[in-house]
Amino acid sequence: MNTPATASNPIARLLERIGRSVVVGIEAVGFTCSMFAEAVWWLLVGWRRKQPVRIPAVFAEMMDIGILALPILGVLSATIGMMLAIQGIYQLRQFGAESQVVLGVAFSVVREFAPLITGILVAGRSGSALAARLATMKINQEVDALWVMGIMPVRFLVAPPLLAMVIMLPLLTFFSMVLGLLAAGFYISADLGMSLPAYFDQVREFLSNDDFMHGIGKSLLFAVAIAMIGVANGASVTGGAEGVGRVTTRSVVHAISAIVIIDMLFAFMATR
Amino acid sequence: MxxxxxxxxxxxxxxxxxxxxxxxxxxxxxxxxxxxxxxxxxxxxxxxxxxxxxxxxxxxxxxxxxxxxxxxxxxxxxxxxxxxxxxxxMGVAFQSGALFSSMTVGENIMLPLYEHTRLDRKTMEIMVRLKLEVVNLAGFEHLMPSELSGGMIKRAAMARAIIMDPxxxxxxxxxxxxxxxxxxxxxxxxxxxxxxxxxxxxxxxxxxxxxxxxxxxxxxxxxxxxxxxxxxxxxxxxxxxxxxxxxxxxxxxxxxxxxxxxxxxxxxxxxxxxxx
CATH class of the missing domain: 3.40.50.300 (P-loop containing nucleotide triphosphate hydrolases)
Incomplete structure (x- = not known):
């Protein structure tokens, strides 16, 4: 698809180039979607065809994506919760309304910051690893080897991480919410002299189930986006070790962009 | 046979x-x-x-x-x-071997059996050892592909290719x-x-x-x-x-x-x- 533009007129050439990249982009989205459909298909009917998605593989991925990410995610979530408390109190103090800080912190952690920071962290940690692994396997002819053994690569390589991601990301997001709120609570209780139980009472009063589901629902979409962007980029690798580096970087950039865009669209749809 | x-x-x-x-x-x-x-x-x-x-x-x-x-x-x-x-x-031995780098040699060779048959693990392990014997790699099943030399990788790939008796x-x-x-x-x-x-x-x-x-x-x-x-x-x-x-x-x-x-x-x- 990298054929140089052929038109002589510079404007026509620009248009041609834009057109080409649009086609390439749509092709990539289509490829990703069809791979997603295939992975879901294998998850649903694979066991009936005696070609099941292996549960141990899913657990291994869950360990990798979820459990091993807990320490760094905990640190980040706590930091962000505290940061929100600091900024919130500083701003609200100007109106003498610092006791309202709990409302702001609770909403922003649960609805935005926890899903977003979890998504971005996992995209950087696991989405990139997924892309790199798949790309290396493809270049090493390991994907061909799967084909000729009669093992469908999507079932074997795509379905397990997809399922693991969809299970783990909401759980990680929940973990991030709790730690973010807790860290903010520590700061607020110290600064405003509010007791921790009183803080959590307030949080529970302000937050509805809707807010919670808003955050968790978003993380489900992020999970699909991270997994599929990772594997689709990995599968489209060309050109040796350098290509592996390229698709890995690209998968992180694409995944984070997708997360931010999905986040905005979701907020728009869910709040109207 | x-x-x-x-x-x-x-x-x-x-x-x-x-x-x-x-x-x-x-x-x-x-x-x-x-x-x-x-x-x-x-x-x-x-x-x-x-x-x-x-x-x-x-x-x-x-x-x-x-x-x-x-x-x-x-x-x-x-x-x-x-x-x-x-x-x-069909069995295929690729030029680069194409062994799965996250699995041991034994697991690599066992994979087709594991995916296509319902043999129990013991039987599969015996069959793997048999094929390793055939390619002169007996005793190497616990190594990772990265620990093998070029010739050994090709032989392991051959063992994987013939595990289903193609x-x-x-x-x-x-x-x-x-x-x-x-x-x-x-x-x-x-x-x-x-x-x-x-x-x-x-x-x-x-x-x-x-x-x-x-x-x-x-x-x-x-x-x-x-x-x-x-x-x-x-x-x-x-x-x-x-x-x-x-x-x-x-x-x-x-x-x-x-x-x-x-x-x-x-x-x-x-x-x-x-x-x-």
Whole structure:
């Protein structure tokens, strides 16, 4: 698809180039979607065809994506919760309304910051690893080897991480919410002299189930986006070790962009 | 032990195979067959289309036109399930080995059994040890592929290729890049597989020494066309100039570097093949 533009007129050439990249982009989205459909298909009917998605593989991925990410995610979530408390109190103090800080912190952690920071962290940690692994396997002819053994690569390589991601990301997001709120609570209780139980009472009063589901629902979409962007980029690798580096970087950039865009669209749809 | 398919149906039948990459025609009407229980060697320089032909034989790519029958079945007409069944009867040893780097050697070799059979773990482990014995790698099942040497990787890949006792075995450059002793041992192994298990074997190689040693018949590809099909003796007696060049230049000088060799083979026009 990298054929140089052929038109002589510079404007026509620009248009041609834009057109080409649009086609390439749509092709990539289509490829990703069809791979997603295939992975879901294998998850649903694979066991009936005696070609099941292996549960141990899913657990291994869950360990990798979820459990091993807990320490760094905990640190980040706590930091962000505290940061929100600091900024919130500083701003609200100007109106003498610092006791309202709990409302702001609770909403922003649960609805935005926890899903977003979890998504971005996992995209950087696991989405990139997924892309790199798949790309290396493809270049090493390991994907061909799967084909000729009669093992469908999507079932074997795509379905397990997809399922693991969809299970783990909401759980990680929940973990991030709790730690973010807790860290903010520590700061607020110290600064405003509010007791921790009183803080959590307030949080529970302000937050509805809707807010919670808003955050968790978003993380489900992020999970699909991270997994599929990772594997689709990995599968489209060309050109040796350098290509592996390229698709890995690209998968992180694409995944984070997708997360931010999905986040905005979701907020728009869910709040109207 | 494997029983041979009926002697009348060829193991592989290729009819008028044509394939394009974009505008470029890679294979220009290939006709060939592989008889049951024979070793067919496919030779040719870089850009001759031999890697592409192999990818077609493995049903990894669809041709522009023409058809391929594997064990009597037209692979273009196969649906997913039929292809799946067919693939259980095929084994492939890739050039790079293509062992899964996250699994041990034993797990690599066991994978087809684990996916396609319902044997219990003990039985599978015994079968793995048996195949490792066959390729002379007994006791290596707990190592990771990264801990193996080049020759050992190729032998492990061979063990994985034969774990399901296939009727059809494909070997891509089995002895390329190996020292002569190991290369010759691999050739012996291929001969043994044919004699003991009655496999039909397709070997893609340009190592003349192993061609002379193992081939029942040879197919020489040149620029996407078949230059020659026949026995090794016929190949040696051929008066085609390009074949003579291929045979003698190589025999005169064993220490040729690859680039010069390729250039001479293809007459300056080294086309880098996508399936490298």
């Amino acid at each position: 494997m029983t041979m398919t009926t002697n009348e149906t060829p193991a592989i039948e290729v009819h008028q195979l044509v394939t394009h990459y974009g505008e470029r025609m890679i294979l220009k009407g290939i006709d060939m067959d592989v008889r049951p229980g024979e070793i067919m060697v496919i030779m040719g320089g870089s850009g001759s289309g031999k890697s592409t032909l192999l990818r077609h034989l493995l049903a990894l790519e669809r041709p522009t036109s023409g058809n391929i029958r594997l064990l009597g079945q037209d692979i273009n007409a196969c649906d997913g399930q039929q292809l799946y069944e067919l693939r259980k009867k 009727k059809l075995l494909f070997c891509d450059e089995p002895s390329a890049g190996l020292d002569p002793v190991v290369a010759s041992a691999l050739d012996d192994l291929i001969l043994r597989l044919r004699d003991a298990m009655g496999m039909s074997i397709v070997v893609v190689t340009h190592e003349l020494e192993s061609v002379f040693k193992i081939a029942d018949r040879v197919t020489v590809l040149d620029r996407g066309e078949i230059l020659f099909i026949g026995s090794v003796d016929e190949l040696k007696r051929s008066d085609n100039e390009r074949i003579q060049n291929l045979l003698h230049r190589r025999a005169e000088d064993e220490s040729l570097d690859t680039d010069a060799y390729l250039e001479r083979l293809t007459g300056e026009q080294v086309i880098l093949n996508a399936g490298l």
